[in-house]
Amino acid sequence: MNVIYLDKEYLTDEHYALALGFFDGLHQGHLALVDEVKKIADEKHLKSAIMTFDRHPLSLLKNEKCQSLISSNDRIELLADMGIDTLFVIRFTMDVAKLSPQAFIDQYLKHVDHLVVGFDFHFGHKNKGDVSSLSHQHFEVSVIAPIMYDEKRKVSSTLIKELLTSGNVEEANRLLTRPFSIRGEVVHGKKRGRTIGYPTANVDFDSYYVIRRGVYGVRVKLNDSVYYGMGNVGINPTFNELSNDLLEVHIFDLDEDLYGKTIKVEFIKFIRDEKTFSNIEELKLQLKKDEEQIKKTLTITKYSI
Ligand SMILES: Cc1cc2nc3c(=O)[nH]c(=O)nc-3n(C[C@H](O)[C@H](O)[C@H](O)COP(=O)(O)O)c2cc1C
Ligand SMILES: Nc1ncnc2c1ncn2[C@@H]1O[C@H](COP(=O)(O)OP(=O)(O)O)[C@@H](O)[C@H]1O
Structure with a gap:
């Protein structure tokens, strides 16, 4: 083209x-x-x-x-x-x-x-x-003629943004005909992820629409490979250090230096809101639960939307 x-x-x-x-x-x-x-x-x-x-x-x-x-x-x-x-x-x-x-x-x-x-x-x-x-x-x-979403509303970018803001990523993806995604370079974070057993690639993005804060089952594209993982959009309230929203993903079954690489994160399923934990052990336990839940759901849907 x-x-x-x-x-x-x-x-x-x-x-x-x-x-x-x-x-x-x-x-x-x-x-x-x-x-x-x-x-x-x-x-x-x-x-x-x-x-x-x-x-x-x-x-x-x-x-x-x-x-x-x-x-x-x-x-x-x-x-x-x-x-x-x-x-x-x-x-x-x-x-x-x-x-x-x-x-x-x-x-x-x-x-x-x-x-x-x-x-x-x-x-x-x-x-x-x-x-x-x-x-x-x-x-x-x-x-x-308009393609309608329901009796009153046409399919529109505004409607899709509303769905993403409310956590209804599956419905947004259906209207987009593909998963909503954010692409960006992996940048350095606080280096805490690896110490709790969940290294997270922090994605630098600026001009995108920011979806509802929370935890998502995601699909990640890196070079020509596709991975699955869990993503978090938010400010890591447990640590109370961030003012801007961050997108970070832990990719399942991968151990690789990703700094400087560009990845595309596709949002497949909203799992839960971000929470403030009273200590790191509680956060770790929750991350384990998230991992199990996401692996189960992504397997059921055969990793597709
Ligand atoms: C799937 C997932 C869920 C998360 N959920 C929360 C959460 O509910 N509350 C929170 O404070 N941080 C949450 N985090 C963020 C962690 O606090 C963060 O990944 C950790 O501090 C590592 O940060 P670093 O990449 O800067 O080293 C989550 C991270 C991931 C990957
Ligand atoms: N499975 C994985 N998922 C995400 N990042 C990984 C993974 N394995 C290794 N990494 C690497 O580890 C880094 C994340 O480790 P972390 O301690 O969270 O550091 P940072 O705070 O800089 O994000 C990633 O940027 C990436 O280079």
Whole structure:
């Protein structure tokens, strides 16, 4: 897949079927758009493309902390696996934000023969453009109906974040169509884990959505290998030393120096909340119980979601 970063307009002789959006999470709803783009590209002999932004528009416009459900690397990897030919990434600046809907179309969609958007798509200055602004243009338009979660709510990044905040990681994973994951480099911690029999790889992550604090059954990807383990998101209240949330994982059946390596932690099942123990022995006993419980559940589900 070609990844093309856009500052200004893009000149090309290619013709595209293209879906436009931020696609945070690449969840069920987004995948309906991706499937439609591929289908139309096939039928009309066009290149298939996704057009997105390098950061969430709201993070610039409202200075909101918009932590993503997926890293841009993972998003690129997934779209490539899905068979998309080209990913256009618009560098989102105030100049882009100020473009009127028509100016946006003129600047970025010249090479588009068929545009695919979701039913509630908005774009252009102050989000004034919507599906009606896309008629009478040089492209055909497909508008994709919402994929619903229940009678009232559509599948959305906001809903998935709510599920993750409440510990319902299995339901979030179902809507994402893959486990929610955090990728990062293994960094040095307090070196306490190894002394209590549970070395933990501390994962340095910054721009991700932080899920509910607590203990999870996890799957860990390191280079080309897959491991299982138990992860903890929180502040280790027993030791009362941390102010920021930490993600750490103890990987089952592994004894290896992981410092400096990048691992991907996939969250499979929420086990319990983080607790404050009165001493290390109690924490150790609990970790043993967690290990047994997680090994049992992960075996039952055959380590899959
Ligand atoms: C599966 C798991 C569950 C944990 N649960 C708790 C907990 O409930 N309370 C707590 O204070 N720390 C908890 N911890 C964090 C430990 O306190 C921490 O791993 C230990 O202090 C080692 O820290 P270090 O990696 O900085 O050496 C947990 C860690 C893991 C891996
Ligand atoms: N099974 C394992 N799971 C996680 N980390 C492991 C494992 N075996 C060895 N390690 C290594 O041990 C380190 C964790 O030991 P720990 O005493 O908790 O130190 P730190 O406080 O620096 O995380 C990891 O970063 C990794 O390099």
